[in-house]
Amino acid sequence: MKNSSNHRLAQLALQNTPVILFVVVFVVFGLLSPRFFALQTFETILKQASYIGIVAIGMTFVILTAGIDLSVGSNMYVSATVAGLVMQDFNAPVWLGLLVCLAVGVIFGGVNAFLITKVKIIPFIATLGTMVAGKGVGLLFSRSIQIPFPDSVLELGSSRLFGLVPLPIVIFVGVAIIAHLVLTMTPIGRQIYAVGNDAEAAKKAGLNVGRVLATVYIVSGLMAALGGFVSVAQQGVVHPGFGEGYEFSAIAATVLGGTSLFGGVGSVLPGTLLGAVLIQMIQTGLIFTKVDIYIQPLITAAIIFAAVLLDAFRNIQLQKLRRRNIRVEKGAPAAANAGD
Amino acid sequence: MKRLVTALSILMAISMLFAACAAPVAAPAAVPAGEQAAAAPAGEQKTICFAYQDLETEFWVAGHKAIVETLGELGVTVIERNANEDANKQLEQVKDCIAQGVDGIIIIPQDGESAVTIVGEANKAGIPIGVFNRPPANDSNPTLVIVANNEVITQQATDYMAEEAKKLGRKVTPLIMVGDLGDPNAVGRRQGFYNTIEANPDLFNEVIEVPTKWDGATALANLEAAMQANPDVDLLFTSSDFMYPQIRSVLEPLGKWKKIGEEGHVILGGLDGDSRACQLMRDGFVDATGVQDLFYEADTIMQAMLDAIAAGETTPENWMDDPGFALTQGNWEEKANDMWGCKLFAEGGESLDRTFEMP
Numbered sequence: 169m170k171n172s173s174n175h176r177l178a179q180l181a182l183q184n185t186p187v188i189l190f191v192v193v194f195v196v197f198g199l200l201s202p203r204f205f206a207l208q209t210f211e212t213i214l215k216q217a218s219y220i221g222i223v224a225i226g227m228t229f230v231i232l233t234a235g236i237d238l239s240v241g242s243n244m245y246v247s248a249t250v251a252g253l254v255m256q257d258f259n260a261p262v263w264l265g266l267l268v269c270l271a272v273g274v275i276f277g278g279v280n281a282f283l284i285t286k287v288k289i290i291p292f293i294a295t296l297g298t299m300v301a302g303k304g305v306g307l308l309f310s311r312s313i314q315i316p317f318p319d320s321v322l323e324l325g326s327s328r329l330f331g332l333v334p335l336p337i338v339i340f341v342g343v344a345i346i347a348h349l350v351l352t353m354t355p356i357g358r359q360i361y362a363v364g365n366d367a368e369a370a371k372k373a374g375l376n377v378g379r380v381l382a383t384v385y386i387v388s389g390l391m392a393a394l395g396g397f398v399s400v401a402q403q404g405v406v407h408p409g410f411g412e413g414y415e416f417s418a419i420a421a422t423v424l425g426g427t428s429l430f431g432g433v434g435s436v437l438p439g440t441l442l443g444a445v446l447i448q449m450i451q452t453g454l455i456f457t458k459v460d461i462y463i464q465p466l467i468t469a470a471i472i473f474a475a476v477l478l479d480a481f482r483n484i485q486l487q488k489l490r491r492r493n494i495r496v497e498k499g500a501p502a503a504a505n506a507g508d
Numbered sequence: 509m510k511r512l513v514t515a516l517s518i519l520m521a522i523s524m525l526f527a528a529c530a531a532p533v534a535a536p537a538a539v540p541a542g543e544q545a546a547a548a549p550a551g552e553q554k555t556i557c558f559a560y561q562d563l564e565t566e567f568w569v570a571g572h573k574a575i576v577e578t579l580g581e582l583g584v585t586v587i588e589r590n591a592n593e594d595a596n597k598q599l600e601q602v603k604d605c606i607a608q609g610v611d612g613i614i615i616i617p618q619d620g621e622s623a624v625t626i627v628g629e630a631n632k633a634g635i636p637i638g639v640f641n642r643p644p645a646n647d648s649n650p651t652l653v654i655v656a657n658n659e660v661i662t663q664q665a666t667d668y669m670a671e672e673a674k675k676l677g678r679k680v681t682p683l684i685m686v687g688d689l690g691d692p693n694a695v696g697r698r699q700g701f702y703n704t705i706e707a708n709p710d711l712f713n714e715v716i717e718v719p720t721k722w723d724g725a726t727a728l729a730n731l732e733a734a735m736q737a738n739p740d741v742d743l744l745f746t747s748s749d750f751m752y753p754q755i756r757s758v759l760e761p762l763g764k765w766k767k768i769g770e771e772g773h774v775i776l777g778g779l780d781g782d783s784r785a786c787q788l789m790r791d792g793f794v795d796a797t798g799v800q801d802l803f804y805e806a807d808t809i810m811q812a813m814l815d816a817i818a819a820g821e822t823t824p825e826n827w828m829d830d831p832g833f834a835l836t837q838g839n840w841e842e843k844a845n846d847m848w849g850c851k852l853f854a855e856g857g858e859s860l861d862r863t864f865e866m867p
Contacts, residue, residue, distance in 0.1 A: 203737055212736055216729035303592065312563035314750065326761060399725050405753040407724045408564035412593075414725075452733040461686055461719045 178485070185482045186426055186442050189475055193446060197453030204456045211334065213448050218340035219399035221444030223414060224421035225347045226391025228440045229384040231422050232351075232364045234431025235291040237388045239280060240418055241411035242302030244396030247272040248406045249306045251397065252315035262320050269397045270390060276302060277389020281382035291385075299415070307408060315406040325401030336398050341441075343394070348437035356383060364431030421447055424475050447472070554817060557605030559589040559598055559626075560616035561642075565750055566782045567802065568616065570848060571640065574806035575614065582814075595622035602626050606633040612813045613637040620645030620692055627651040634822035638809045641800070643692060643827070650825035652816065654809045656832050658693050661798035662700025662779055664834035666745055668796040669777045670708050673743050680742045680775075683716040683734060685727055685755075687747040694722070697747045697779055697798075716741060720751065728754040735762060742774055749780040749797060749849070752788060767792035768837065769867035781835065782849040783856070789840065792864030796836040802848040805830045837866060 181188065198205040223240050230237045251269035254260045260268070276298065283294040329338045351357035359380045362370040371377050400406050425443030427434025434440075450471050454464045556579060563569045579586050587605060591598035595618040605613055606629065613630050615637065617623035623644035630637035631649050638652035673680045684701050687694025705712050718734045720727035735741060735758055746755060759765040759774060766773040769792070778785055781799030788794040808828050816824040835843050835850075844850045844860050854860055 201737065206736070209733075209736055212732050216732065219725065300592070307563070312569050313566065314753075316753070322757065326757070402757060403724050403728050403754055404757060405724070407750060408562075409723060410725070412723070448729065451729065455718065455730055455733040456737040458714075458716070461717050462689065464719060 182482045182485050185478055186424070186446075186475075187438065189478065190442050190446050190449070193449055193453065193471065197449070197456060201453075201456040204453060209452065209456070211337070213445060213452050214337045214340070215334045215402075216452070217445045217448035218336035219395040219402075220414065220417045220421060220447070221340050221441060222343050222395035222398060223392050224418040224425075224440045224444050225343055225436050226388035226395075227415075227418040227422045228347070228425070228427050228434060228436050229351075229360060229387045229391075230291070231419070231427050231429060232360050232431055232434055233381055233384050234364050234367070234429075235284070235381065235384065236295065236419070236429075237280065237385060237392075238292065238295040238415050239276065239299040239302055240388060240392040240395075241414040242299045242306065243273055243276040243389055243392035243411070244399070244414060245406070245408075245411035246276065246302050246306035246309070247393035248396040248400045248410065249310045249315055252317050252400070252406050253309060255318055255321070256315065262318070262324060265317075265321070266397055269393050273389045273391075273393020273396075274386055275389070276392070277386040278382075280389065281385040284385060285378040285382050303411075310406070310408060312408050314408070317400055317404055317406070319404075321401050322404040325398070325404075336402060339394070339398055343391070344436050344441045348435070351436060356380070360384060361432055364433075366432075417447065420472060424472060424479075426479060446475070553583065553585060554611045554814075555585040555587060555608075556813065557587045557589065557602065557608075557610040557613045558615075559591065559601050559605065559613065560640075561591050561595075561598060561618040562593045563590070564593075565748070565780075566784075566849070566852070567780055567800070570852065571616070571802055571806055574803055575640070575810060578806065578810060584814075591618065593618055595619060598622065599626055599629065602629055606630065606635060610635065611817050614640055614809060614813060616640045617642050617644070619690065624649055631823050636813060636816040636821055636824050638813045640809050641693075641805060645692075647825075647827065650823045652809060652812045652824055653827045654805045654812075654830060655827070656693075656800040656805065656830040658696030658779070658798075659700040659703070661800065661832035661834065662697045662745075663703045664832075665777045665779065665796040665798040665836070666701050666704035667707075668834060668836040668838060669743055669745065669775050670704050670711060672775050672795055673711055674708075676742070679711060679713050681713045681716065681738060681740050682743040682745070683718060683731075683738070683741045685718045685720050685731060685744070685746040685751055687720060688722045689719075691722070694747055700798075701745050712743075720747070722748065724751065724754055727751045728757060731755065731758045735759075735764075744774050744776055746776075746778040749778045749782045749785040752778065752784050752794075756793075765793070767864050768795065769865065780849070781847045783853040784849070786844070786847060786850040786853045786860070787858070789835065789837065789844075790858075790860060790862055792837075792862065792866075796834055797847075798832060798834050799847045799849075800832050801830050801846075 203209065227237060227240065247269045250272045251265040254268045255265040280295055280298055283289045284291050324335060327335050329335060351360065359375050362375060363377055363380045367377055396411065421444035422440050423429060424446055425439030427439060450468050454467060459467060558575060560572060563572055576586050576588065587610060589601035591601060598618060599622065602613060602615065613635055615626055617626060617639060620643060623639055624646060627637050627644055627649040641655055643653050643655045644651065682705060684698065686698050689695065705715055716734050716738050718730045720730065731754060744755065756765050764772050764774050776794045777796040779798035781797055785794060785797045789797065812826060833843065835847050850860055
């Protein structure tokens with residue numbers, strides 16, 4: 169009896185490793201710097217995690233199919249640049265700027281989808297190519313000059329829903345909920361997991377694998393553009409270096425959230441959301457505790473590495489625990505165990 | 509398939525339309541570089557390869573224009589190569605220039621280490637090479653180098669900020685936004701800031717350091733966190749002027765984006781000397797900025813390169829210093845016109861007359 173409840177407790181702990189790690193990091197930084205526990209701090213962490221979190225949600229769709237999208241950073245830059253130019257040169261209203269931004273993101277994702285599903289280039293190479301080309305297109309548009317967004321966009325970025333919750337957080341959480349519902353309650357969501365588990369088997373089962381893959385890269389493009397807009401709405405300007413290296417932050421957030429790089433396993437809620445917030449929490453915590461800036465990257469890398477290691481350990485332990493829970497009933501045929 | 513191709517064609521057409529609507533290149537810098545540069549060596553037409561790592565800030569864009577336009581006016585053919593921040597690609601581009609038999613090479617390298625390698629290639633080929641603004645990691649290979657003295661220029665700006673801080677009559681909490689720690693320019697600026705701090709031990713509390721990696725979003729996130737952890741910051745130095753929009757985004761909601769003389773003003777300073785810093789100084793938000801003398805640097809490297817070509821030198825060596833200067837609210841009237849960013853700002857039809865009352 170005691171053994172069984174211990175097992176259940178261990179299983180529960182292992183199943184919620186990302187949450188536990190999240191709480192541990194939060195408490196440790198809070199103890200080192202009491203101001204870290206302030207509600208305002210948590211709000212800042214969520215707000216600053218919002219844009220990478222949104223990009224990471226798109227990345228989760230892609231990684232669930234065992235793919236990768238290295239072009240999200242360039243996509244963020246080019247879509248925000250085009251939106252900024254449209255608002256600057258044509259005095260377009262903010263809503264139109266946002267629509268243009270999202271449209272460019274979808275086009276970008278569409279190009280990736282075309283290269284991967286029709287030209288049959290592997291995702292790593294295809295998106296590496298569009299990463300370089302996209303950056304070039306963005307610089308061609310901007311001529312390497314900072315593109316200022318109108319003050320109305322900055323006001324939007326710093327506004328609060330009902331005067332309470334910052335808009336970037338609302339968008340982040342809203343997108344996460346929608347993505348979660350799509351992945352868990354719709355046919356396309358189930359198809360994404362099926363393709364990620366075994367694309368060949370999914371094809372044999374009658375799924376249109378090409379369409380599923382095209383969908384995830386377009387979703388990733390859309391999310392990159394939205395994430396870019398949310399970030400620029402907080403900064404007020406698109407700098408030519410904008411978006412560089414963000415693909416790695418998005419991938420890290422996705423993997424930290426428990427999504428397998430081999431596809432078929434993972435979630436947006438709580439997975440990717442927690443991963444994105446955890447990365448930002450570590451960065452903010454290091455600032456609060458005034459850690460030497462030469463040491464900060466090492467600590468960040470160590471925590472991320474430890475988290476991924478813990479995740480791998482958790483999966484192995486969970487498999488073991490599940491195996492232990494399987495009991496062969498007396499008198500049942502030995503074949504009942506087949507396939508375990 | 510047909511529908512998809514049609515849709516993509518339409519989308520491509522739309523993106524071409526956006527390209528056509530793209531903003532024009534910034535107005536060319538006033539040509540002080542050309543006015544002072546030496547004439548090109550007489551004789552046959554000379555060709556110079558200009559290989560740069562990227563043009564991601566107003567500083568690089570203005571430097572690129574000054575060099576390309578002035579060389580063009582002097583009748584020198586310029587072969588341009590953009591490495592898009594890829595050091596290996598830049599090495600290949602320089603090798604390509606060498607194969608084309610250029611008379612000289614000017615580079616803006618991606619980093620100090622790759623500069624050493626690229627200079628070595630040019631040395632082996634016997635072609636004079638010059639490095640603009642970002643120095644090689646060591647002087648093992650002979651080259652012409654022009655570089656701003658980041659440490660000294662920063663200290664000039666932060667010394668002025670310290671003098672302003674003394675007027676508050678209390679200890680102040682300083683904050684520095686540090687650039688990419690792999691960039692010697694960022695490290696030099698940090699050192700210059702600390703020189704001022706260490707020279708005034710009774711004036712300053714513990715320094716708050718905010719890493720930015722030269723990235724706007726990182727700068728915004730880390731500065732917001734730092735201001736929450738240390739709300740009493742009253743002196744802020746940014747290692748590059750391009751981060752002022754992010755600084756404003758953080759300070760404004762806290763009621764700290766105030767002009768000089770207003771209650772709650774944070775003593776602000778930076779380094780580069782771009783047009784945004786000029787505008788913010790004119791309007792009273794920024795107290796001082798360290799200025800890299802861009803046009804002097806462009807002139808100097810071109811002059812040295814043309815002289816080396818004329819003299820038939822294949823591996824000229826000379827490390828030249830841009831002493832720069834600090835533009836402060838104290839010397840605004842005399843020095844504003846010397847800052848490259850203010851020249852660009854004035855060329856845009858803006859006045860350099862202060863828009864606020866100095867206390």
